[in-house]
Amino acid sequence: MTQPDTPPTFDCADPDARVAGLEAAARAVRAGQLVVLPTDTVYGLGCDAFSATAVRALLAAKHRGPDMPVPVLVGSWSTIDGLVLGVPAPARALIEAFWPGGLSIVLPHAPSLSWDLGSTKGTVMLRMPLHPVALELLRDVGPMAVSSANISGRMPATTAAEAVDQLGSSVSVYLDGGPSGEPVASTIVDLTGTAPRILREGEVTAAQVAEVLGREVPVA
Numbered sequence: 515m516t517q518p519d520t521p522p523t524f525d526c527a528d529p530d531a532r533v534a535g536l537e538a539a540a541r542a543v544r545a546g547q548l549v550v551l552p553t554d555t556v557y558g559l560g561c562d563a564f565s566a567t568a569v570r571a572l573l574a575a576k577h578r579g580p581d582m583p584v585p586v587l588v589g590s591w592s593t594i595d596g597l598v599l600g601v602p603a604p605a606r607a608l609i610e611a612f613w614p615g616g617l618s619i620v621l622p623h624a625p626s627l628s629w630d631l632g633s634t635k636g637t638v639m640l641r642m643p644l645h646p647v648a649l650e651l652l653r654d655v656g657p658m659a660v661s662s663a664n665i666s667g668r669m670p671a672t673t674a675a676e677a678v679d680q681l682g683s684s685v686s687v688y689l690d691g692g693p694s695g696e697p698v699a700s701t702i703v704d705l706t707g708t709a710p711r712i713l714r715e716g717e718v719t720a721a722q723v724a725e726v727l728g729r730e731v732p733v734a
Contacts, residue, residue: 523674523688526552526647535689536651542686543655548572550663550677551651552691553587554644555616555700555717556670557677559685560587560660566630569659575684578666584631584659585618585639589652594640597657599624604727605705611726614644616700616717631659637706647691672697703731 524535539549546568548561559575561568563586573580588594591609595601599622601609608617623629623638631638643649652658662670663677671677674690699716703723712720712733723731 520678521683521685521688523678523690526689526691532647535687536647536654539651539687539689540654543568543651543658545686546571547686548575548681548684549651549687549689550671550674550681550685551648551660551689552645552674552694553648553660554614554694555662556672556694556697557663557674558587558643558648558660559663559677559681560658562655563631563657563659564627564629569629569631571684572659572661575681576661576664576666578661580630583637583639584661585641586631586657587648587652587660588640588642588657589649591642593657594621597624597627597638597640598622602705604710607726608703608723609642612718612722613642614649615642616644616698617641617723618700618702620702620704620706620713622706629659639702641700645691647689651689670697704734 524531526532542549543562546565551558561572618639618641620637620639664670665680672694674688701716701718702713704711704713710731712731
């Protein structure tokens, strides 16, 4: 753990520290606080997706406005059924092919949900990360609003130490899962219109998306 005057960092390579860290992170999320967690892309800055106050704190920590909505990470395929207006066949096919992994899906969110993720225009971007620490936390606390762990305009953190350097005491708990590797962004597929389109090509290629959907998908 770090020095007492800084937020605690838990080394998730140590089994006891991992258990303690996940418990501390879950308490923090439920209390509306921010946590840093490893993902399969870069480190994420996360909070309870249903706490508007926590999401505002997340944006403030990043020095970012609501014009760039915060994505939501989930811990299982089935979680999204309660978050969106409906799961169309193309979304189900992409989920089965690429989750957990580097594919984000944009869908109309369920109108009954009381959340404020920024200027989403009635949509939500969802992903299931391929990282055991992230998945364990998500399965404990439920959907989390998660953005890259960095101040807007600076490089996303690829280690817990880099996240601490940028975000400091604005975060209550840091989970250290080791270096994240190459910071490859997720591919974003927009399924809110009449036809799928790729908003950002990242880890999953446009050709892979097209193969699953059985059609060419334009890159915006």
